Amino acid sequence: MNEIENIQPDATGSAEETPLLEVRGLSVVFDTPEGSVKVVDNVDLKVSAGRTLGLVGESGSGKSVTCLAALRLLAERGRVTSGEVLFEGKDLLKASEGEMEALRGCKIAMIFQDPMVSLNPVRTIGWQITESLHLHKNLSKSAAKSRTLELLDLVGIPEPKTRYGEYPHQFSGGMSQRAMIAMAIACEPKLLIADEPTTALDVTIQAQILELLSDLKKDLGMALILITHDLGVIAEAADDVAVMYAGRIVEEAPVLDLFDNPLHHYTKGLLNSLPRVDRKVERLSAIAGAAPPPHEFVEGCRFEPRCGHCNDNCTGVRPEFQQVSATRRVACIHPVTTP
Amino acid sequence: MTTEQTKATTGIKRSWLGALLHRWGLSGEWLVTIALIYVSFILFVAIFGFLFQPYPHTQLDLFNQLQPPVFMEGGSWAHILGTDDLGRDVLSRLIRGLRLSVLIGVVGTVIGAILGSFLGIVAAHFRGWVEEVLMMLVDIQVSLPFIIFALAILAFVGNNLTILIIVVGIDGWERYARLARSMVLSANQQDYVLAVRSLGLSNFKIYKRHVLPNILGTLVVQATINLPGVILLESTLSFLGLGVQAPMTSLGQILGVGRDYLILAPWIAVFPGMVIFFLTLSIAVIGDWLRDRLDPTLK
Numbered sequence: 001m002n003e004i005e006n007i008q009p010d011a012t013g014s015a016e017e018t019p020l021l022e023v024r025g026l027s028v029v030f031d032t033p034e035g036s037v038k039v040v041d042n043v044d045l046k047v048s049a050g051r052t053l054g055l056v057g058e059s060g061s062g063k064s065v066t067c068l069a070a071l072r073l074l075a076e077r078g079r080v081t082s083g084e085v086l087f088e089g090k091d092l093l094k095a096s097e098g099e100m101e102a103l104r105g106c107k108i109a110m111i112f113q114d115p116m117v118s119l120n121p122v123r124t125i126g127w128q129i130t131e132s133l134h135l136h137k138n139l140s141k142s143a144a145k146s147r148t149l150e151l152l153d154l155v156g157i158p159e160p161k162t163r164y165g166e167y168p169h170q171f172s173g174g175m176s177q178r179a180m181i182a183m184a185i186a187c188e189p190k191l192l193i194a195d196e197p198t199t200a201l202d203v204t205i206q207a208q209i210l211e212l213l214s215d216l217k218k219d220l221g222m223a224l225i226l227i228t229h230d231l232g233v234i235a236e237a238a239d240d241v242a243v244m245y246a247g248r249i250v251e252e253a254p255v256l257d258l259f260d261n262p263l264h265h266y267t268k269g270l271l272n273s274l275p276r277v278d279r280k281v282e283r284l285s286a287i288a289g290a291a292p293p294p295h296e297f298v299e300g301c302r303f304e305p306r307c308g309h310c311n312d313n314c315t316g317v318r319p320e321f322q323q324v325s326a327t328r329r330v331a332c333i334h335p336v337t338t339p
Numbered sequence: 340m341t342t343e344q345t346k347a348t349t350g351i352k353r354s355w356l357g358a359l360l361h362r363w364g365l366s367g368e369w370l371v372t373i374a375l376i377y378v379s380f381i382l383f384v385a386i387f388g389f390l391f392q393p394y395p396h397t398q399l400d401l402f403n404q405l406q407p408p409v410f411m412e413g414g415s416w417a418h419i420l421g422t423d424d425l426g427r428d429v430l431s432r433l434i435r436g437l438r439l440s441v442l443i444g445v446v447g448t449v450i451g452a453i454l455g456s457f458l459g460i461v462a463a464h465f466r467g468w469v470e471e472v473l474m475m476l477v478d479i480q481v482s483l484p485f486i487i488f489a490l491a492i493l494a495f496v497g498n499n500l501t502i503l504i505i506v507v508g509i510d511g512w513e514r515y516a517r518l519a520r521s522m523v524l525s526a527n528q529q530d531y532v533l534a535v536r537s538l539g540l541s542n543f544k545i546y547k548r549h550v551l552p553n554i555l556g557t558l559v560v561q562a563t564i565n566l567p568g569v570i571l572l573e574s575t576l577s578f579l580g581l582g583v584q585a586p587m588t589s590l591g592q593i594l595g596v597g598r599d600y601l602i603l604a605p606w607i608a609v610f611p612g613m614v615i616f617f618l619t620l621s622i623a624v625i626g627d628w629l630r631d632r633l634d635p636t637l638k
Contacts, residue, residue, distance in 0.1 A: 073536055076466070097541075105538030118534040122552045131548065132538045183538060 018089075019046040020223045021070070021108075021191055026083030028062070028069045030294070037294035040066050041247040042083070045225075047240075049190065052217060052224040054238030054255065056231060056270075058291040062247040063227045067193045071108060072100050087191070106136040109184035113196040115176035119168035125152075125179050126164035129186055136187045151182040156212060174205035178212065185216055192217070193225045198233060210237045231274055235259060240327070243267050246292055246302035253328045263330040266303045301332065309334055364632060371628040374621035381618055385441040388434035393419075396435035397586050400426035405604045421606045423596060432588055433610055439589040440615075443504050444570040450508030451569070452562045455515025460546065462516065463523035473516065480513040486575065493581045503582060507572050511565045518561055522554040556633030563626025567619030574615055590615050 028040035040062040047053040055063045068074050070085045070092060085092040087108065092100065104110075112118045120128060129148045133139055139147060145164075152160035155178040168176060177197060184192055194213060198206035214237055217224050226238055234241055234255065241258045243251045243266065251264040262268040269287040289306040292298070298305060300316045307314070313333055321329045357366070365372050394400075400422060407414045408421040408429070420429040462473040489506045496502055526532060527550070535549055574591025576582030578598070583589040590611040597608030 071537060073533060101539045101541050103539065104536070105540075110534075110537035112530050112534055112537075114530060118530040120531045120535070120549050120553065122556075123549070128535075131535075131540075135539055180534070183534075 018048075019086075020049045020088065021045070021047050021225075022086040023066070023070055024084050024086070026066060026069060026085065027081045028065055028074065029079045029081050030077050031079065032077070032295075034295065036079075038081075038297070039078075039247050039294045040069065041297075043244075043247075043249055045242060045249070047191070047223045047225055049223050050217070050221055051239045052214070052226055052237055054234040054241040055225060055227045055244060056229065056234050056241060057244035058229055060291060060293065061244040063229075063244050064195050066244075067110070067195060067225060067227060071104060071110060071193070072097075073104075073110075102136075105132050105184075105189070106187045107189050108191045108193065109187070109189040110193040110195065111177070111180045111184045111197050114200045115180045116168070116173055116200070118180055119171075119176055121168055124165050124167055125171065129179070129183050132183050132186045147186075148182075151186055152179070154216075155179070155182045155185075156208075157182070173201050174209065177201060177205075177209055181209075181212065181216070185220065185222075188220050189222060191223045191225070193227070195227045196229070197226070199228070199230070206233070207236070213237065231270060243270070246297055247294065248302060248331065250303065250332065251328075251330045253330075257328060261336075263324060263328070263335040264303075264332050265307050265309050265336060268336050269306075309336075368628065370624055374624040374628075377617060377621045378625060381437065381441065381614070381621075384434060385438045388438060392431045392434050394428040394431045396427065396432045396588055398427065398431075400428070402426070405600065407604070408606050411606070420610055421604070423593075423604070423607045424600060429593075429607060429610060432593055433590075433614065436588040436590045436593050436611060437614065439500075439583060439587060440570055440573060440591065443500075443507060443573045443583075443589065444566055446504050447508035447510075447569040447573070448562050448566045450505065451511045451565065452515050452558060454508070455512035456519040456558055458512070459516035459519025459521075460523050460550075463520045463527065464542070464546075470520070474520070477513040477516050485510050486572070489572070489576060490579070490581055493576065498581065498584060500583075500587070503573070503576070507569050507576070510572055511568060514565065515558060515561060518557060519554060522557060523550055526550045526553055556630070559633060560626050560630040563622055563629060566622050566626075570615060570619060 023043060023045040026040060026043045026045075027038060029036045029038050039060075043062070043066050045053065045055070045066070055066070057063050065074070065078065069078065069080050072092065072095075074080070080093055083093070087103070092103070095103070119125070123131075126145070126148055129151060130144045133144045133147055137144075149160045149164060152163060157163050157175060157178050163171075163175075168179075171179060177200075181197075192213075197213065198209050201209060210233060213224060213226075216222065224237075226233065228234060238255050241251075241253055241255050242249050243258075243264065245266050251258070251262070251267050253263070258267065259271065262271055266287070269285075272285045273287060275281065275284060287306055288308075292302070292305070298315075299318075301307070301310065301314045301319045304310045304314045311334070317333075319331045319333050321331050322335065323329045324335075360366050360372065365375075400418075403415075403418065403422050404424055404426040406418050406422040406426075409416055409419050411421075414421060418428050418430070420433065422428055423432070458473050458476075462470040489510070492506055493502065523546075532545060532549065535545055540548070570590075573582055573589060574594060577589050577591030578595035580595065583592045585592070593611040594608050594615075597604070597611070600607055
């Protein structure tokens, strides 16, 4: 994990400024034939301009649903039951659909997991990027085209002029993801949400895409929310981390602190399950059991059934956040004590 | 195909016809080429045929009833394809009838395609009870023998060209509706729809600019499959005497009149029959070819 060293330790000072996006007490319920299940439970998130928030958790922990709910992009079955999503001080959950359409792609953009299916197969790459330009900016045809070529160049697609007229199936996975990024940043959004942007790509391409995202973040001064289940990606690209488990945030910390000194037993378990290059590990330890599906969530601490450090106090009561320092907090009654 | 390959293939000296075929992706597709030529010819005749029509289609020649075509014994150049029982020129009637048949076929297909696709998209968009009701209508339409339904409407509501076109147009709407609904449902599950929604496109724009272009190819192919059916339905109704009424004429109506003289004067029925047969066959061949052409992922 020597990537950690690349990150400037400027973790302090972020808490005071007003965040660009603030999610407060967001809960999302999915209505299923078997009844409603709460997949996101009282989630708080903050991200400030120019910073990268890593949202990490296992599949089904509600990372993507949280972000989709914040952008009001949930499928019909999903319902936000409480909370507010403040973007530049405005509650997105109360905004009209028209206001949301004007906001999406313009101030907040999103990129998705599988770039190969996130592009419309019957339209050329150029057409699709130009579309988001036409939508939010009043550009002439030729201006939009030259801007698109610029964008393709910016995201590192070689021969933009040839690539402009090509179809998504002529692009490789990494190139498609670059095109997706070009579409998302076309209007220079203030916040980019990247939903597992590297999961479908192979490792060498992953690094390139992460580097591209960090560069763009720096150049455009965007805030970035990076959703991932890969702690390696977090170490490489995030400034702050929020760990999600079973629909709740369990720990929030600046990235270095989290890797040095995890406080929640779940975070610790995740870190222990990673292969290390800096110390000798005989055998990787896995967290026993599996992440529960939403209808099997327990009362109280949701990690309790898999946690080796719990006692009777843990059952039945939802653990409140303990503010450990200005930038750290953890939702656990018996947090990991430093050895 | 890379640019180098394209240069190499176009570098080969070929006739202008070959080059033209190549440009339209028709090299080696002889059946499709013939079908396209035939359909173009039929369209040309349907639109401009009246300029070459030897006689008005209603003009009687009572001295030359049931005269055989020119290549049969007793035929004459005055009536190249012979005359019918009233001495009317078969070629003239064919040209005139073709015009109406093509009109009914094309307009009917377009009506069915637009109506069906629209209802299918509506069902897929709103889901819930809207979908239930529309799909129930589809099931009713499927379980109804359409020809009886059409006969009932034409017999009760009366018979004019507009009603006939609407009736043959309604036939087949359920196929478009089912197709459009299922394709929109699956398209809505695609990540690219979520992706463009996250870029701020409204529902209407997403349907217009992203979903429709994706399903249009399939709908067009469905239309080419349906078009022969519509032409045949018109022919059937006219054959049964409930379609096009004299003095107007269509291929099916000529066929229906010729039925009575099938032994004595087969040419009356055979020529319109052949035109219908080759027309429907050609459209089917073209539809098949279009299906491959309209899918950009197969290029």
